[in-house]
Amino acid sequence: MTTSAGAHGGTESRRILLVDDSADAALAMSMLLEALGHEVRTEHDGARALASIDEFRPDVVVLDIGLPGMSGFDVAREMRKRDATRHALLLALTGYGSAADRQTALDAGFDHHLTKPVSIDEIEALLARA
Known part of the structure; x- marks a missing residue:
């Protein structure tokens, strides 16, 4: 992990894997x-995200739940089995915000469940505490 401070609130720079099937988002x-000073790699489906983690070794994964092919829940479960992401901060970023959705996310191995739209300040606060 890089130890330089990011541009926002002194948060350390992190390697972040962002997985969302919406290219614009x-x-x-x-x-x-x-x-904000982070190194970001973007993937648009679960299979590519899983294929990239051994080489990229993210500190943080921001993962959409509604992905094509395999769900974000399945991706998170698989990431928790792998050395490269076993201890990474996993953030579910999704439009699904019910209590059951939150519990399913936590059960799948996510550390936090964020409902879209989420503010960058909320994400940065979680990164600062990681």
Whole structure:
């Protein structure tokens, strides 16, 4: 992990894997995170996300739940089995916000469940505490 401070609130720079099937949403979020001093890699489906983790070794994964092919829940479960992401901060970023959705996310291995739209300040606060 890099130890340089990010541009926002002194948060350490993190390697963040952003997984969202919406190219526009992923681009916007990655630009914000990069502007805050983080290194961001973007993938648009679970299989590609899983294929990239051994090489990228993210500190944080921001993962959409509604992905094509395999759900974000399945991706999170698989990530928790792998050395490269076993201890990474996993953030569910989703439009599904019921209590059952939150519990399913936690059961799948996510550390936090964030409902869209989420503020960049909320994400940065979680990164600062990680």
